[in-house]
Amino acid sequence: MAQQLTKKIIKNALNVPQTITNMSLKSICTSHNVYSPRKSVKDKTGKNIVFVDGVRTPFLLSGTDYANMMAHELARHSLIGILQKTGISKDLIDYIVYGTVIQEVKTSNIGREAALSAGFSDKTPAHTVTMACISSNQGITTGIGLIAAGAYDVVVAGGVEFMSDIPIRHSRKMRSLLLRANKAKTPADRLKLLATIRPDFFIPELPAVAEFSSGETMGHSADRLAAAFKVSRKEQDEYALRSHTLAQQAQEKGYLTDILPIQVGDKTISKDNGVRVSTPEQMAKLKPAFVKPHGSVTAANSSFLTDGASACVIMTEAKAKQLGLKPKAYLRDFVYVSQDPKDQLLLGPAYATPQVLERAGLSLSDIDAWEVHEAFAGQILANLKAMDSEWFAKNYMGRSSKVGVPDLNKFNNWGGSLSIGHPFAATGVRLTVHAANRLVREDGQFGLIAACAAGGQGVGMIIERHPDATAN
Numbered sequence: 001m002a003q004q005l006t007k008k009i010i011k012n013a014l015n016v017p018q019t020i021t022n023m024s025l026k027s028i029c030t031s032h033n034v035y036s037p038r039k040s041v042k043d044k045t046g047k048n049i050v051f052v053d054g055v056r057t058p059f060l061l062s063g064t065d066y067a068n069m070m071a072h073e074l075a076r077h078s079l080i081g082i083l084q085k086t087g088i089s090k091d092l093i094d095y096i097v098y099g100t101v102i103q104e105v106k107t108s109n110i111g112r113e114a115a116l117s118a119g120f121s122d123k124t125p126a127h128t129v130t131m132a133c134i135s136s137n138q139g140i141t142t143g144i145g146l147i148a149a150g151a152y153d154v155v156v157a158g159g160v161e162f163m164s165d166i167p168i169r170h171s172r173k174m175r176s177l178l179l180r181a182n183k184a185k186t187p188a189d190r191l192k193l194l195a196t197i198r199p200d201f202f203i204p205e206l207p208a209v210a211e212f213s214s215g216e217t218m219g220h221s222a223d224r225l226a227a228a229f230k231v232s233r234k235e236q237d238e239y240a241l242r243s244h245t246l247a248q249q250a251q252e253k254g255y256l257t258d259i260l261p262i263q264v265g266d267k268t269i270s271k272d273n274g275v276r277v278s279t280p281e282q283m284a285k286l287k288p289a290f291v292k293p294h295g296s297v298t299a300a301n302s303s304f305l306t307d308g309a310s311a312c313v314i315m316t317e318a319k320a321k322q323l324g325l326k327p328k329a330y331l332r333d334f335v336y337v338s339q340d341p342k343d344q345l346l347l348g349p350a351y352a353t354p355q356v357l358e359r360a361g362l363s364l365s366d367i368d369a370w371e372v373h374e375a376f377a378g379q380i381l382a383n384l385k386a387m388d389s390e391w392f393a394k395n396y397m398g399r400s401s402k403v404g405v406p407d408l409n410k411f412n413n414w415g416g417s418l419s420i421g422h423p424f425a426a427t428g429v430r431l432t433v434h435a436a437n438r439l440v441r442e443d444g445q446f447g448l449i450a451a452c453a454a455g456g457q458g459v460g461m462i463i464e465r466h467p468d469a470t471a472n
Contacts, residue, residue, distance in 0.1 A: 035443075035465065035467055035469075037445050037464075037465075037467075038366075038445055039366070039445075041330075041332045041333070041360050041361060041362065041446075041462065041464055042361070043330070043332070044333065045144065045147070045148035046148070047147055047148055047316045047317075047318075048316060048317035048318070048330060049144050049147050049148065049314060049315070049316060049317070049330070049331045050314065050315060050316070050317050050320055050327035050328075050329065050330055050331065050466060051140075051312060051313075051314055051327060051328050051329045051330075051331050051432060051433075051436060051463060052086055052088075052312070052313040052314065052315060052320060052325055052327045052328065053082065053085055053086050053312065053313060053327075053328055053433070054082070054158075054258055054310060054311065054312035054313075054328075054429045054430075054432060054433030054436075055078060055081040055082045055085050055258055055259075055260050055310065055311055055312070055433075056078060056258050056259060056260070056308060056309065056310035056311075056426060056429065056430055056433075057074055057077055057078055057081075057259070057260065057262050057269075057308050057309050057310075058259050058261070058262065058269045058270060058271050058272050058273070058308070059272045059273075059274065059306050059307070059308035059420055059421030059422075059423060059426075059430075060269065060272070060273050060274070060306065060307050060308065060421065061273055061274050061304055061305070061306065061307075061421070062162075062163035062164045062304075062305040062306060062307050063163075063164050064164075064273060064307075065264050065267060065269055065273075066162070066164055066264065066269075066307040067164040067165070067307075069162070069164075069264070069307075070104060070107070070162065070165070071100065071104050071107065071110060071160050071161070071162035071309075072104070072107045072110055072113045072114045072117055072160075073117070074160050074162060074262075074307065074308065074309035075098060075100075075110055075111075075113075075114035075118075075158070075160040075309045075311075076114045076117045076118045077260070077262050077309060078158055078160070078260075078309040078310055078311035078426075079096075079114055079115060079118040079120070079156065079158070079311050080118045080119070081260040081311065082156060082158075082311040082312060082313055084260075085260070086313055086325065087325075088154070088313060088323065088325075090118075090119060090120050090121060090124075091121060092154050092323070093120065093124055093154055093155075093156050093313075094124070094151075094152035094153055094154050094155060095124070095125055095126070095143070095146060095151075095152045095154075095155050095156075096111050096112075096115050096120070096124060096125070096126035096127075096155070096156045096157075097111065097126070097127060097129060097138075097139040097140075097142045097143050097146075097155060097156070097157045098110060098111030098114060098115075098126060098127075098128055098129070098139060098156075098157070098158050098159060098160070098311075099128065099129045099130060099131070099135025099136045099138060099139045099157075099158065099159030099160075099425035099426075099428070100128060100130060100135065100159060100160055100161065100424075100425045101130055101132055101133075101135060101161055101424040101425050102161065102162075102163070102166050102167070102207055102424070103128075103130075103167070104162070104165075104167065105167055108128070109126070109127065109128045110128050110160060111126035111127055111128045112125075112126040112127070112128070114126075114160070129142060130425070131453060131457065132424060132453035132454035132455060132457065133373060133375065133422070133424050133425075133427060133428075133451055133452065133453040133454065134336075134348075134373075134427075134428055134451050134452075134453040134457065134458070134459045135159045135424065135425035135428065136157060136158055136159030136310060136425055136426055136427065136428035136429045137334075137428035137431075137432075137449070137451065137459045137461065138428070138459075139157035139158060139159060139428070139429075140157045140312065140314060140331070140428065140429070140432065140461075141334050141336075141459075141461070142157070143155035143156075143157045143314050144314065144331055144334070147314065147315065147316060153315055153316060153319045154313065154314075154315045154319060155313070155314050155315070156311055156312070156313055157311070157312055157314065157429065158309065158310045158311030158312060158426065158429050159309065159310055159423070159424075159425030159426040159427075159428065159429065160308070160309035160310075160423065160425055160426055161306065161307065161308065161309075161423035161424040161425050161426055162307050162423075163305040163306060163307055163423070164307050166207050167207065168204050168205070168206055168207070169204065169205040170201075170204060170205070171200070171201055171202070171203050171204065171205060172205070173198075173200070173201045174197075174201040174202065177193055177196065177197065177201065180193055181193050181194075209454075211341050211342070211345065211454060211455070213341050213342070213455075214341060214342045216342065217290065218345065218346070218375065218376075218454065219289055219290035219297055219302065219376070220290045220291060221342075221345040221346060222290070222297050222302070222346060222375065222376040222378050222379050223288070223290050223291040223295040223296060223297045223378070224291075224343075225345070225346055225347070225378060225379060225382045226296050226297065226376075226378030226379075226381070226382055227296070228382070229381070229382040229385045229386065230385075231296070231378050231381040231382055231385065232296065233284075233296040233298075233301075234280075234284075235377075235381055236296055236297070236298075236301040236376075236377035236378045236381065237280060237283040237284065237298075237300060237301055237377070238280070239301070239377040239380060239381055239418075240283065240300055240301040240377045240418050240419075241277070241278065241279075241280065241283065243374060243377070243412065243415045243416050243418040243419040244275055244276060244277045244278070244415065244418065244419040245277050245415075246412065246413060246414055246415040246419070247272070247275045247414060247415025247416075247419035247420050248275050248277050248415075248419075249414075250413075250414035250415060251271055251272070251275060255414055255437070255441065255471075256271070256272075256414065257437065257471065257472050258310075258430065258433045258434065258437070259271065259272070272419075272420050272421055274304055274306065274419060274420065274421045275415065275419045275420065276419075278300065282300075283298070283300040283301070286298040286299055286300050289302065296378060297376055297378055301376060301377035301378065301418070302375075302376045302377070302418070303374060303375055303376065303417040303418050303421070303422040304421065304422070306421035306422050306423045307423055308421060308423035308426045309423065309426050310423075310426040310427075310428075310429035310430055310433075311429065312429045312432065312433065314331060317330070326466070326468035326469065326470060327466045327468060327469065328433070328436035328437070328440075328465075328466055328469045328470075329432075329435075329436040329439065329447070329463040329464060329465055329466050329469060330463065330464040330465075330466060331461070331463055332360055332446075332462040332463060332464050333356055333359045333360040333461070333462045334356065334459065334460065334461040334462070335352055335355045335356045335359060335459070335460050336352070336457065336458070336459050337351040337352045337355065337457065337458045337459075337460070338455065338456055338457045338458070339351060339456040339457075339458075340456055341454075341455050341456035342456075344396075344456055345452070345454070345455075345456050346375060346376070346379040346382070346383070346452045347382070347383060347386060347452065347456075347458070348450070348451060348452035348453060348456075348457060348458015348459065349372050349373075349383045349450035349451065349452060349458060349460070350383045350386040350387050350392075350397075350403070351397065351458060352450050352458045352459055352460030353387065353403060353448065353450055353460055354387075354397070354399070354403045355460060356448065356450075356460030356461065356462055357448070357460075357462075359462075360446075360462045362446060362462065364403070364404050364405075364406060364407075365407075366445075366446050367406065367407075367410065367446050367447065367448045368410060368438075368439060368442060368443075368444025368445055368446055368447065369410060369413070369435045369438040369439050369442060369444050369446075369447040369448070370406045370407075370410050370411040370412065370435075370447070370448055370450075371412060371416075371431040371432070371434050371435040371438075371447065371448070371449050371450075372411070372412060372416070372431075372448075372449075372450045372451065373416065373417050373422070373427055373431060373450070373451035373452060374412065374416035374417040374418040374419075374422075375417065375422070375452060376418075377418060379452065380416075383452075384405055384406070387402065387403040387404060387405060387406075388402055388403075388404065388405045389402055390402045406448075410442075410444075413438060413442070414434055414438065427451065428449070428451065428459075431449045431451065432449055432461070432463065435447030435448070435449055435463055436463060436465070436469065437471045439463075439465040439469070440465065440469050440470060440471040441471050444465060445464060445465050446462060446463070446464055446465075447462070447463045447464075447465075448460065448461070448462055449461040449462075449463070
């Protein structure tokens with residue numbers, strides 16, 4: 001079955017232009033049809049909570065055009081942008097839930113700081129969540145909970161990541177000395193402390209994209225996962241090429257309407273800058289990035305360090321109608337999963353997908369738009385192979401039969417994190433708005449969003465196209 005899946009993936013990768021052409025023709029042919037749902041999913045909240053719209057800054061490689069900014073400035077842009085795009089007044093926002101992973105210590109509650117700098121009322125509460133790569137998913141679902149509980153009507157959720165300027169700490173020995181020096185009462189006491197300094201006190205502590213529990217970097221985990229599921233280097237490169245090609249096509253066709261241009265100095269930034277369509281030959285020349293010299297994960301088939309921010313508005317359908325808004329989608333269901341952070345760190349989508357489908361009463365074939373976070377090409381392919389494995393289903397998932405494989409013609413059709421970029425806490429909103437916009441352009445009803453995250457966690461979400469939805 002793994003070989004059959006590999007053939008499907010390779011065939012899909014090699015026929016990207018035709019896939020995009022077919023998708024475009026379908027959009028043109030169906031754009032004037034009256035939308036008619038095929039089936040229904042029960043609303044569990046009693047509120048019919050809707051995803052009104054989402055926006056984001058262009059996602060940029062760290063160290064490029066955003067390098068001299070701060071994280072809260074990017075977050076500010078996304079918060080202002082969602083209000084501009086929807087036409088909603090700041091005064092109507094009841095609560096803000098904002099995500100970040102690597103925090104700037106000066107703005108630890110970045111949701112609050114970004115909201116204040118964006119001109120929101122100081123009476124609007126805001127808090128910051130962190131759940132690694134699914135932080136803005138957590139922001140959205142926390143908002144669902146607040147609305148379902150009757151606490152608020154209108155919630156803004158989003159996330160920001162700024163990898164161009166990450167906090168670098170003194171060593172613990174130096175931190176301890178500085179804290180004691182701050183309490184020293186006399187110059188003599190301070191001199192005694194200074195005399196205890198040793199050269200190793202000056203070695204800084206750099207943040208690493210590594211698991212605290214295992215000490216292993218995510219790249220090493222991806223390499224081991226690819227090896228475990230027999231995902232070849234060639235397969236990974238082909239999938240990465242697919243992602244970049246589809247993203248470039250989406251850019252050229254104007255599908256990425258969630259992007260709001262941002263002014264940086266004298267320059268207007270209006271598109272993601274990590275989309276680079278290479279060739280199989282160029283990709284094959286790259287050396288392994290993590291497991292050397294025999295690994296299969298390289299810079300070309302991995303997501304890259306990215307700066308960016310996103311934001312969205314969710315509310316009850318009744319509130320949207322009252323405000324004259326046209327929501328993009330209903331937020332129908334979600335589930336969070338967690339596994340062993342060493343051996344199954346990146347398998348969140350494989351576990352979350354069947355659970356969220358069963359909760360919503362849907363099957364694989366009901367999903368019209370798949371948006372799955374691409375941390376690594378090997379991670380995506382390993383998840384697909386895990387879902388297509390009877391052995392894995394029975395031995396690890398407690399299922400009597402395999403989950404099955406999504407229709408790859410409906411899978412990340414506008415590219416993904418490998419090409420668009422992955423600002424950790426901002427990606428969840430990007431996945432959701434792309435799924436919602438694709439449902440309109442591709443005349444679909446249900447979208448499934450899934451992602452893995454550090455700590456062996458993951459998320460699965462189901463959205464349903466709203467009858468009033470438009471792709472812009």
